[in-house]
Amino acid sequence: MASGEIIIKGGFVVDPTSKMDGDVADIAIKDGKIVDKVSSSAKVIDAKGKTVMAGGVDVHAHVAGPKVNVGRLFRPEDKLLSGVCRSAMAQKNGARMESGFSIPSTFKTGYDYARMGYAFVMEAAMPPLYSPHIHEEIHDTPIIDEGALPVFGNNWFVMDYLKKGEIENTAAYIAWLLNVTKGFGVKCVNPGGTAAWGWGLNCLGLDDVVPYFDTTPREIITGLLKANEYLGLPHSMHIHQNNLGNPGNYQLTIDSLKLTEGIKTKNKFGREQVMHSTHLQFHSYGGTGWGDFESKAKEVMDYVNKNKAITVDTGNVTLDETTTMTADGPFEHHLHSLNHLKWVNVDVEMETAAGVVPYVYDPNIKVCDIQWAIGLELALYAKDMNRIFLTTDHPNAGPFTRYPRVIKWLMSKKARESVLDSFKHKDKVIDATTLHTIDRELTLYEIAQMTRSGPAKCLGMSNIYGGLAPGMNADVGIFDLNYKNMPSDPEKIETAFQRAACFIKSGEIVVKDGEVINRGHKKTVWVHVNMPENLQVKRDITQSFTKDYTVSLVNYPVRDYLAPHPFVLEVDVEA
């Protein structure tokens, strides 16, 4: 953290946290925090004619962990033509080699997020057993602050407790696991379905019974929602719903979202929702098959708009060649049988599974184009932009480096239309979607809500990230966009967000004119729960590690040295 003072002068500040929408104002920085004022010796950065925003917050991306590494290992072709030739200057500055497109190396991940002005990224699925590796990899990713969500939706302890309706025991287990894995919150992927995959089955409906465990997705989702609020964690339960990616799944999506009704939020972190439903694009499909596949974004968003207990992220398809990776094991097998490309399947004992398959979102294929439209429709139908966030479910629907392109499409009907016009099956795409009827163009303020203040609040960190109020982290991006005179060419919006004119992370200038000039001081953020000991859960854990796990309990936790730059959010649970 730099102690130096900086003042960013004369920019158009777009900051929903302090309700500033293009106001010309100065932003003062001292000791890594935003402050009211600085002394006259502060370093001056001229932002005149440019847009100033807080550092971006990514609520859901797969940027570290075993499946990301599997993707890197089994897709050398992803690196071949995507590397950046370091300039002699960059080599001299100690910049590391960058490679990979959909699954970039750790260095490229950190650099690319920084170039786009992002300060915090949430790794969205951490298999608890492999949490030491994930923390090592997070530590290897420069500049950006990161956290990781352990997966609970197919965990044997969780299913055993929830089958019997034991919320308190589930909560105690969650607390223990968050503490030992240095995790951030409760992730739930294809609840019950991934466990069923161990028997070659899946759970495609809320009441499908999970073999052996004799529970259902409905019980798991409801139980995790309640356990999360019992603990009062900063983030809500974060769910990847059942039946992802299949035509006609939107009804199940709405039914799952309805499980939040009657559950009240309880936390001290300013969070209002009880469920974060991720990559909603993959869950908003109509039709009975790929032939009559269509968008149901409107129907899904009509429900989301009504229910304040829900936040969502988009999961925009970017029409690129990418690598899909998820803890939804059966889905990846399904995808492999559709595209016949290489497939990796992994079981994580007692906890979860994962699959990896490359995927090409080909603009010449109707279904891919409809998926592209659905992702954009979701955001354009949203009423409260503080409850819908921009993601590509990196790398599943596209790499995170395409966020600026998605912003361009959301901000410009012209840009959307030129993509629609380029489609081979344009008419069929128009028949199956409503994107072409939407005139809405998002404003910079709305984009800042979707990428900054909204996700920060959803994660319970609205007083730390995503805003420019005094006392918050000094993460500030300056983008080459004139708020008062926005470019008529939408490409310029993409260019401006792809390469920040300047990015200050924790009070240090890390990017200048789109080039990384400093490797910054990253932090790993996790949640530590203080609660009275639950003897039954303690006994169950000890027994299971003796009987079932291939590792012993003492070797399971993430050691402190693996996450040497901690930023810990303490949660106190009363007895």
Next chain:
Amino acid sequence: MATVTLKPTKVPELMLEGYSITPDAFAGKTPAQIAALPAHEGKIHVTLGDFFEVSGNAGVTAAETDIVIAGDCTRVKYIGSKMTAGTVTVNGNADMYVGGWMKGGKIHITGNVDSFCGMQMQGGEILIDGNAQNYVGCAYRGDWRGMKGGTIRIKGSAGNDIGTFMLGGTIIIEKDTFIHVSTHAEGGTVILKGDVEGRVGGQMVKGTIYVFGTIKFMMPGFKKVDRVELEVDGTKATFDHYIGDLGERHPKSKGKEIFADLYVKA
């Protein structure tokens, strides 16, 4: 047509990444400009002029440009890679990736080439007078999109992994080949004039292989269906016709399953 001649002046200490040696990069340039084109020796930025003496003139377009390298390029990679037109002739050997990702034009190497010759090529012609190492006309490591078009003719022998993931085009090996031919292929033609050790057509979905010599170890996934008279690369002969790989998925066309064809000279 205009000819540019490169005369090697220095043997690179590391391998030279000669990705600029293509008619596309040379077209419309003076010898001085060509000498200033970028290359890499390891991680060090160098220029072609550091290793070659450039003479003659390039044409206005790639199609009007012939490149002659008057000497050995055993330590130069990527000659003619990604080229779309024109010709490249090397009077000597060349290293890896000759004509990789090539789309058109002609490459003639009078000596031997190392591995990955014609990798993922889409069109054009490659003629090698000597031998080739492994991965002739293959896909890049990990990629499932191999050679799509064009012709590779190796007058000598070749190593392993010929036409992996091949989708189209023709590969001719005039002498012997070792193992793995058309693995995972979904199209294209491979003609082997000599003998081959084995693993011919493993996991092959579609495409054709002709073998004039013998296959020492036949894949179990191929089944003999008939015996046919064919003219292949100008030679008439009788072949045993096999279909396969029966262990692999096969697409259907008009209700009939499509197999890969393997013809072995009877």
